[in-house]
Amino acid sequence: MNIHINGKAYPLSNETHISVSSALTLHFIEPQQSTFAVALNGDFVGKTDYDTTMVKNGDSLDVLQPIQGG
């Protein structure tokens, strides 16, 4: 299957779905080590739900971090 993280496609050949935690660990770093928040297909996913929220083929994750703003 394919998932998108921040608009970039990531193939996951042997799985039908993975948790948000697994997706983040595969492609980024350990969730505890950085400051960010996640949305799945445009809906917020709280940190406490990373292990139980599943990402399926075609889903899009947005991983956002702080930036300067006006």
Add this chain to the structure above:
Amino acid sequence: MSLNIYGQNLDSRLLIGSALYPSPQIMKQAILASGSQVITLSLKRQNPAEQAGQQIWSYLQEVVTEVNGHLLPNTAGCKTAKEAVTLAKMSREIFQTDWLKLEVIGDDYNLQPDPIELLHAAEQLIKDGFKVLPYCTDDLVLCQRLYDLGCEVIMPWASPIGTGKGLMNPYNLETIRLRLPEATLILDAGIGKPSDACLAMEMGYDGVLLNSAVALADNPVLMAKAFGQALQAGEQGYVAGIMQQRQTAHPSTPTLDTPFWHQN
């Protein structure tokens, strides 16, 4: 005299953005020079592994701690209520604050807020416990609707974001002040000069939010200081009570016993 935002008293009436400065160091110096205790910031797509966002976040945290201030996350870039609500929830998790500068843009050319989506987003966010500071146009009825929804703070624009054109419609802004006497009104966006901020305060506005006017100045630190002083001058002028304009001239010097050459 302090600014009250959702029950929080602040010494400064200036809210300042953290973007567009020549360097993080100048940003920090400018914020300190402004005296502001409310600093806006945002979220964007980044790979946490690259650590860029983490560095900026650490630096902003230092600044906020040093000024004993508050973070005001925005929803810049959102075009629908749904996008804004999602981004607001993400911001709340990261920044641990219910405060939110709500932006929902309806037009790319002048970055004009979408009043319909803005109202929808504000309604949902207030129900979800957010303390919403909506960035909106200078439309009286829109401001009234936002206030009626529970937005204690309303932030009409002076002019489009980043233009520096100042107060385009002073009549509209004065009318909003007149008709919403209990609302905390903060003029947001389009401020160019310290005198723009001063004028807003002379109208009775409670504060000013700006970014580009300071960050894009030749000397951002000095400009930040100038804005802090301009807000104080405008506020004191408003409180002191500005004289009524008159149609005809009135001599300032007493006319009784004027010199002899006027007596014929």
